Amino acid sequence: MNKKYAFLGLTAFVSVTINAQNFQQNKQAVYNQIINEVETNNQLEHLAFELLDEIGPRLVGSPQMEQAHNWVVATYKKWNIKAENIPYGEWKSWQRGTTEITMTSPRIKSIEGTQLAWNINSKKAVEAEVVAMPVFQSKNDFENWARSVKGKIVMISQYQKSGRPENQWKEHATKEDFDTYKKEKTDDLTAWNNSIKATEKSLRELVKYLETKGAAGFVQSYNTGTMGANRIFYSFAQTVPMVDVSLEDYGLLYRLAANGKSPKIKINTQSKNLGTTKTFNTIATIPGKTKPNEYVMLSAHLDSWDGAQGATDNGTGTILMMEVARLIQKYHPNNDRTIVIGHWGSEEQGLNGSRVYIMDHPTEVQKIKVLFNQDSGTGRINYIGGQGFVNSYDYLGNWLQSVPEHIRKHIKTDFPGMPQSRGTDNASFVAAGIPAFNLNTQNWDYGQYTWHTNRDTYDKIVFEELEKNVITTTLLTLEAANDPNEISNEKRVLPKDTEWPTVKEPKRSAEDY
Incomplete structure (x- = not known):
């Protein structure tokens, strides 16, 4: 590359970063850089290779599950993002063989x-x-x-x-x-x-x-x-x-x-029975500058069943959130609110990792203003429900306007919607009164073909769809992290004989399962 143009490109990048203190003035330039990188130089296939081909399925308690937690921490470290594994219980340790x-x-x-x-x-x-x-x-x-x-x-x-x-x-x-x-x-x-x-x-x-x-x-x-x-x-x-x-x-x-x-x-x-082992959540953090005690959380479970590789459940959600974090750290790390990324363990046994976070980190939970979760396969995001929060339309609908129209037009919304009580990890946070939105995706025969099956493998990922999800999720996260307004968590009045979901105890050992 010509050094002059390389220097100009660097200067332009530095300029955008320096001026990021005034996010609203510079955000379109930041967004353009992010979209360009997603379309020309994203890391999704490499992340999928390392997680799915090299590490493989991630059954809770297996050596591969611990390896995956350590890989997430090491990958974030390479990107200058602080991350740690937080133990919360133990499970029987079992390793699949031939x-x-x-x-x-x-x-x-x-x-x-x-x-x-x-x-x-x-x-x-x-x-x-x-x-x-x-x-x-x-x-x-x-x-x-x-x-x-x-x-x-x-x-x-x-x-x-x-x-x-x-x-x-x-x-x-x-x-x-x-x-x-x-x-x-x-x-x-x-x-x-x-x-x-x-x-x-x-x-x-x-x-x-x-x-x-x-x-x-x-x-x-x-x-x-x-x-x-x-x-x-x-x-x-x-x-x-x-x-x-x-x-x-x-x-x-x-x-x-x-x-x-x-x-x-x-x-x-x-197979091998290896006794018992610790179970973990992996938590990564990009600190906020002006509102560090207000959190925007990204959420995806890291564990899987192990009949295949756990590619679309939930390898796609995992690498999506990791790539979003990488892009934010590279192009706009100085946000108003702190961005926290939760990679949960033992979701498949009953949302245990996210429920543990609710129980064990009450101070941090109260700081969460909004959460985005992804756990529904490889398709493009096509539906976001308001989860029963009265004013979710005001802020979420506004943030969605930042998403390019050719992607946004596929996303249907339902406000205020009804609170989700189960299914995936955002339900744990909804029960705690957090506006926690699941980014639902195009089906791609997920329920019949790959969900918990022996066919949930790398080749089932549609990277073209996942790239769109990276753009959507990154822009929504930046919008939420820099919105100058308060993010309301007011709940709707539910229909008669319907109650808001309650926080549930997690399972911290195999004996509870």
């Missing part, structure tokens, strides 16, 4: 599947016949059958006759066949639910009971209805292997068992 599932009879076949979280390390492979639960008419039916499971691997999910998603049936089948398909699907689900109800046990209790009867393991298939996508949560079994397998392989095993072919599988898992 899972090998093989059908050994009536033929040899690799089975697609994975061990469920916090399941035991069986130390050696378990090979046994696979049996499917019959339809139970009564508790007595179930208990009589339960005597036969000793030494066998039990299938505990409903059999799906069709592996095709409903949208394909709707598009390609005749109306008559589609209607028949829907009726059969509804009838089969009703029969399954009635059979489980007849046992007088939840599915979790059923598994534990069958363990006491000597079951050698359990196989489930928690398919979402989208081809290849299964939800991967935690193991109900305490002493024997429990795995989730693909709809296709589950169907194969079920049909073999139902037709008297006595299929066998071998389960070899190499």
